[in-house]
Amino acid sequence: MSTPGEPLIQVRGLKKHFPIRSGMLIQRDVGAVRAVDGIDFDVLRGETLGLVGESGCGKSTTARLITRLLEPTAGSITWEGRDIAGLSRRELKPLRREMQMIFQDPYSSLNPRKTVGAIIGEPFIIHGVESDDTKRRKRVQELMEQVGLNPEHYNRLPHQFSGGQRQRIGVARAIALKPKMIVADEPVSALDVSIQAQILNLLSELQRDLGLTIVFIAHDLSVVRHTCDRVAVMYLGKIVELASSDELYLHPRHPYTGALLSAVPVPDPRLARNKHRQILGGDVPSPTNPPNACRFHTRCAKFVEGTCDVVEPPLEPKEGGNVAACHFPLTDEEIARRVPSAAA
Amino acid sequence: MSEPLLVVKDLAVHFETEDGLVQAVDGISYTVERGKTLGIVGESGSGKSVSSMTVMGLTRAGNARISGSITFDGKELLTASNSDMRSIRGGDVAMIFQDPLSSLHPFYKIGDQLIEAHRSHNDVSKAKARDRAVEMLTLVGLPDPRRRIDSYPHEFSGGMRQRVMIAMALINNPKLLIADEPTTALDVTVQAQILELIQKLQAELDTAVVMITHDLGVVAEVTEEIAVMYAGRIVEYGSSDTIFAAPEHPYTWGLLKSIPRLDTPRDEPLVPIYGRPPSLINKPSGCSFHPRCPYVREAHKKVDPGLEPTGGADATHKVACLLPAETRRSLWAALRAGETPDQVLQEVDIPANTLSPSAEGQTGEEVTGQ
Secondary structure, eight states: OOOTTSEEEEEEEEEEEEEEEEOSSSOEEEEEEEEEEEEEEEEETTOEEEEEOSTTSSHHHHHHHHTTSSOOSEEEEEETTEEOTTOOHHHHHHHHTTEEEEOSOTTTSSOTTSOHHHHHHHHHHHTTSOOOHHHHHHHHHHHHHHTTOOGGGGGOOGGGSOHHHHHHHHHHHHHTTOOSEEEEESTTTTSOHHHHHHHHHHHHHHHHHHTOEEEEEESOHHHHHHHOSEEEEEETTEEEEEEEHHHHHHOOOSHHHHHHHHHSOOSOHHHHHHOOOOOOOSOOOOTTSOOSSSTTTTTOTTOOTTTTTTSOOOOEEOGGGOEEOOSSOOOHHHHHHHOHHHHO | OOSOSEEEEEEEEEEEETTEEEEEEEEEEEEEOTTOEEEEEOOTTSSHHHHHHHHTTOOOOTTEEEEEEEEETTEESTTSOHHHHHHHBTTTEEEEOSOTTTTSOTTSOHHHHHHHHHHTTSOOOHHHHHHHHHHHHHHTTOSSHHHHTTSOGGGSOHHHHHHHHHHHHHTTOOSEEEEESTTTTSOHHHHHHHHHHHHHHHHHHTOEEEEEESOHHHHHHHOSEEEEEETTEEEEEEEHHHHHHSOOOHHHHHHHHHSOOTTSOTTOOOOOOOSOOOOSSSOOSSSTTGGGOTTOOGGGGTOOOOOEEOOSSOTTOEEOOOSOHHHHHHHHHHHHTTOOHHHHHHHSOOOSSOOOGGGTTTTTSOOOOO
16 A cells, blocks of 8 residues: 555546537537536545535536546546546456445436445456455455455345445455545435435445545435545535635535535534524525636625635635635634634 | 414325235324425435325325325315315415426416416406406516416426416415425425415415425524424434424434534534435334434334434424433434434443333334334
8 A cells, every 4th residue: 555645646626517509400519517617636545535515516527537537528537646637448347346436316326137246246257356156256355354244145136235235236346356545426315314324424434444444425415424534515515615624624614515504404503593594595506607716706695796706716725724715705703603613 | 363273183094006005104193283384304215205205195096095194274174075176276375396397288378377376276357367366476476477377388487387387276365375385396496485485475474384394494593393204104303403402313323423424524424314315115113213213223123113202302293212311312413413323332331122102102013113
């Protein structure tokens, strides 16, 4: 293993625009959904980086770009010193072993006609790692044991498992080839609360035992805080704030982060009554035609005309160590008022 | 104000299926006072939705066996005729569902759907009903309602669709609103908007609300009383302050300890509930929770606990647990201090045979999960 703390993956100026086409026979581009629109971040070895934001902010697209399931429109993705943004499918194949994904829906991400053994064993066949059936079966059963499944259930089909167990199958498949990085896209959102904790604990055990780097995508801010070392907050295809979990939740500097945290319901009636819930008005604007300059200015409580809608704020260090893209970051006093849970 | 708006008593809803009898709801009782909010918390398959759909008369299928009683505003609903139910449903009792896209008809303009909802319960002209629809859309904060009333559901965002659903549910001034996971499909910021809206309208219109959810944060913010359901039963009931500050059922403890929270230290470990929810066809004997309970004793596998008052400070607080009350309290005190169930078990002595009062006279009896 290499030293922790150095970047495993470096993303610079990454963009993904999905063209909108119109016309029956002769199609022409009439615009683009700017799903990811110029983001920079590093994923350090051995860390868990969280990507949070509302639906449509580009977090899942980012996940699919860094695993190169999608082709970027622009920008670079440097994986262990090598730019993989423009690699062809064939060139990518050996890399696929090193980066794996876990998906949100354990029902649709497993082939219902294949046995669990075949599902978990498939990566070994695809990458020609273990062609001997008996040995492969043994390795698959070890994996099943490792993720807390009964190895005797090797020949069962996915429908014979509960949601939580199915997610364990997805995890076993992802770690089969000992990848360096796992991208988990909302891995617990489809699960019941009592099962969520089982899967979160499993992921952190595996990370510790296997030295995994994890990119964790979720919309549940409490889950992200618990799971991640660093968190990037996305809004309309941009990263608006990036900080360590502790810093981000203790003192969010971007007003959007503040609003997100303020919106999380606190499971404590007494705290909830004292909270000044800050309600964000309106909806997220369309990513086909995002607002000028700071994209959040249309919904921001601290909007200043002539600045926020004219000059795009750079992502730069703010008080307390957070990196945020905001001209008028939240002050400590404002944070205490909006996010009382952070002070507690 | 004396008589409660909704009284559900010993309600059982079983479905006959090819695989066996599904005991979706298995003897639950609760009351909802006028203008108040009750939260029903539970995981998938706990029976929380089926119980509320039965209040609406939506489980009257050929294979359903329903017993007990549901009294709404002094009227028995279980024996009401289908046409009586139709006039109550959408009139005095309204419901909003989790997924606002699939509960609005995609082919009709939202205005037409709102007008139909109003006219099917009130003898008014189309123009009057349309005015009422605009009024409701304004009330729920839909921007530019006079123009947007002629839009189709797909032209709205998820949060706006849920506002339209709420407008439709409240258009006939219902006395009771059943909200089944109303914010689960929404982003947190939109969830906060919708919860605020429901609370505001509830205060203005004096509507009672039954809020069904799996999210403990949501119930903490909006409800006054909470029923925790597990495997078709209510296992704990009390004011929301009590349920969060002094819960007495191991399942409730499990729920509270297994969610990460923003107001606790980040490194506090999550304590999952082991195993998974039981099958409702073949329920565990004795206490349904016993296969997953870290504090199980041999006797708990045979005796089915009833929902009994805890004798604590909150007189409404009830729990269905066979552990003696003082043991439950010391267990929770240790768990609350951050200990895991394994650590707790080393400290707190659980008597092997002493059972809580709810089990008295039952010990030794053959008790099945029926």
